[in-house]
Amino acid sequence: MKRELKKIDLPPPKPFSLSTMVGYFVILVLIALSYWSGIAVEFSLSRLIEGLPYMADFLSRMWPPDLTVLDRVWKETLLTVQLAWVATVISLFLSLPVGFLAASNVFESKALRSAVIFFLNADRAIDALIVALFFVSAVGLGPFPGTLALAIHSVGMLGKLFADAIEAIDRGPVEALESAGAGKLATIRWAIWPQVAPHFISFFLFRFELNIRVAVVLGLVGAGGIGFLLTQYMRLFQYQKLATVVLVILVLVMVVDFFSARLRKAVL
Amino acid sequence: MSIIAKNLSKTFDGGKTYALKNVNLTIQQGELIAIIGLSGAGKSTFLRAINGTNPAGTGDLQVLGVNVPQLKTSQLVGLRKQIGFIFQQFNLVKNLTVLQNVLVGRIAYAPLWRSLTGIYSQEDKSIAKKALDSVGLEGRYYDKARNLSGGQQQRVAIARALVQEPKIILADEPMASLDPKLSEVVIEMLENINRERNITVIVNIHVLSLAKKYAKRMIAFRKGEVVFDGPPSELTDEKVEAIYHVDKKAMDEL
């Protein structure tokens, strides 16, 4: 009650209080920052406008898409999806132990948990492309280093999501299992796992969906699959075949989005 | 002798307030005891000390022949499987079946591969089914626990405790989430179990009338200390007042 009365007693804010001054200043700084960065990237509206006819030309050369290459495009698309699938499955198996180790409510050891969380944060900070460079230097070009890179990169997100889900469980069943004399593994299996498994499946599907998109990009830099085909047609100026690739990628992403969303709704 | 506490004390916030203070109690095998007291008096802490789910305090606590504060984690498992615990919130795994929940009580008896795969022996399964029948849940074996009413869920929890074939059952306010009629069903069940199987039953309870009706011995805690220990007939109104009296200072703090 007292507090409310005090609020009403406050005088109306002055038109130029300190906080509004600070607000204007921040906006000015942001504008300056954008201008400065715009110069750095050689942003130029006139160049963009000059480029418009070339874009139109580019697009017109893509028309009509050359569907005779569909067979090949389909094969490479399959490879991209396979790459994403294998990578996501590997990352699932890596993320399971990592998730349980990173959750604060499963194991006592704080040192191990901190180490795992540090790895997860670092992993998420490093893009899949950079991880891919590392594996290319180790095992050479091709879909295999791409798969490894994507698998390792995915652990950062999956492991974190798993750990968060584990931390959000109802503690009651854990107490019940411990009180009944169950060991750590049995407690995880029967008190934690049934509560988190549906979430884990949903996260897995979500990551698979993301990984298909990343796998396309990894193809651009040599991991094979549809991304690689795209760069090939581009280099050979075969724009109508390129158009087919772009269309297939579009359809692929839409189809995966659709089914993944459905499936995830079904499991949760 | 089921439980012997000697100078058992326990603090949480580094020594300022006592959850248990100098508790001295002897509980014989087969007793039925109701523990009463205000919220925060130390009732739950006492039960959790008995099965070692609370970190140990000071003093001695002999339970079924072993001194709980000195047990290592691996030894605690051996003690806990002889002690059933029933919770206010039932603590079932909601998306498992009723039978799977009851089999949790057999985990400590099963080899690791069985306890992890959930492939229990025929014997364990028939023990679990019998326990469910005995609490009136025949035919509900394969229902998901979440689809049961509160009273039914608590009976599953009782069955889970029973299949441990325990020497002691600890129940922490097992009726607090149930309506009065179901409360009576639960405590009657616990009384039956105590009488027929000679299991020591200790129930934390906040309904004084139920405690007086069923328990043969009542123990009252106040600020971690035992302030009453005797049969219900000795629990006079003045003593009740002393147990539940809320002093002015505590009221102001609230």
Ligand SMILES: Nc1ncnc2c1ncn2[C@@H]1O[C@H](COP(=O)(O)OP(=O)(O)OP(=O)(O)O)[C@@H](O)[C@H]1O
């Ligand atoms: N894990 C804990 N951490 C810190 N303090 C705790 C913890 N558990 C209990 N306490 C404190 O110990 C004292 C006794 O708590 P306890 O839960 O045993 O009381 P209770 O008699 O069971 O109360 P209620 O009727 O509310 O369940 C309280 O002051 C409580 O705040």
Ligand SMILES: [Mg+2]
């Ligand atoms: Mg309590």
